[in-house]
Amino acid sequence: MSTTTSESDPAWAPVPGVTAPAVARTARRSLDDESFALLIGSVAFVVCAIVAVFVFWGREVPIDGRQSLGDFTAIAGAVAAALSFALSRLRPRPDSEGSAPHATATRFWWIDLVALSAAYGTIALLGWIGVATILNHSFLGATVFATPAVVLAAAATALSAYLAFVSGAGLSPRHLSLVLAVFLVVGMVTAMLSSADPQWWQMNLSALGITHDISALTFNLTLIVSGVIVTTIARFGTASLPAWTTTERRRRAVVRAFFILLGVLLACVGIFPVDRFFLLHNTVATGMCVAFAVLVIGLPWLVPTMPTAFTVLGFVYVGVIVVLSLLFAAGIYNLTAVELVSALLIFSWIILFLRNVQNVPHGREEQTGGRS
Structure with missing residues (x-):
């Protein structure tokens, strides 16, 4: 043996x-x-x-x-x-x-x-x-x-x-999750530390990207490169999803498409600063949240073998974002707090997805060596 x-x-x-x-x-x-x-x-x-x-x-x-x-x-x-x-x-x-x-x-x-x-x-x-x-x-x-x-x-x-x-x-996908986490933390902290306006947080998170100092370049560059990383995740991080049958391949393609959409929208948030492209900036930022919610809600159908705990956590994240949005509309929270928490939840979900996707059972693929 x-x-x-x-x-x-x-x-x-x-x-x-x-x-x-x-x-x-x-x-x-x-x-x-x-x-x-x-x-x-x-x-x-x-x-x-x-x-x-x-x-x-x-x-x-x-x-x-x-x-x-x-x-x-x-x-x-x-x-x-x-x-x-x-x-x-x-x-x-x-x-x-x-x-x-x-x-x-x-x-x-x-x-x-x-x-x-x-x-x-x-x-x-x-x-x-x-x-x-x-x-x-x-x-x-x-x-x-x-x-x-x-x-x-x-x-x-x-x-x-x-x-x-x-x-x-x-x-590996797990290493890639660490790269994304480190990059986001480093980029955001650097933008906050180098901001020439100490009261930027009274407006919104995107205010970091409208100043004329290094913080604006740092903030926007962080968003753009993070978007590129997320689009890379679209293929790299979903390579281990089941793809034995036509249905499984189609479901994996949908998951990849949503990750690509998330990455493109995130990059556009940095490409179009809020002070010069107010409507477009807000549209892509809102669209990113909507795309995230749709992906989370559809995950039980798209990847039915994903761990139940992770699937439930995604629904909790979406619920928290909705509650925060309602509190902002009621004037209880300011926009910066809502954006920071929402961004933290979305990116932590992506990072956890990369770590959990490796544990997804592959069914008949396990006997054939898998597909890429």
Whole structure:
């Protein structure tokens, strides 16, 4: 009797089971990925240090603001993260089950690669801007000498490259849920910290996107890239849904279509700021909530094998959003509170969907190796 084990997080498609030798190969591949990630981080450190010497040499550098350590580190980290992630997905794997796309999905695989590379780069960009903003508030008026500035920038860039490569090498729907969560938190917090208007919350959440400072760019960019990530989820996160029969394939296509719609509408919220496109901005924002509600309500029919607890939770989320909207209409809550809570519920549902979809039974697919 042979010993088998389940692979919990497949890279691109579900794998029902792998043999013990396959486990050993996976372990060796993980060690290879770790070694390669360290190499990539080292290269990023050296390259960034050389560039930083020319940029910082002979002057004291501010922590945040224009031509600052924070801006340089954010840009360098973003480039390093995007390139490292792309390299992790393109790196040849002789015994990999999922690092290369299926022949029929090559076009979509490349779209996913570009979108996720941009997402990782943006996470690094906004993350280091947020760190610089916090440090600048902690050390008011402080500057950094050239030598430590070079070392700090190079170390941050190396860390960005290393983490992006490691994450890309083991990418799965569950990893993707973490990427979306981190990106949203980093983007929103950075926008709030860098806002020039401390009273922005008295209007609405979209007020962060109408100022003429870095917070507006951060807020709108966060929404746009988040929309791109959600559209990527449309294929990547639904690849493990049952698709044995024609009905199942149609249901999976509907789920994907709704995720694409959510992503497009979310990106449009950032593309069309409320101060210049008031009607269009509000229309796409409302449409996103409606699309989310329809997807949640239709989920028991679209994916009947989804865990009951998750399905019930979705109905609870929709109910909470409806109640909050009624409280806003009654003048009890302001619009910012309603938008923040609604956004938190919608994105937490998407993240939980990515984590629960891997547990969906595949029926006859389990005996045939599944479909993508």
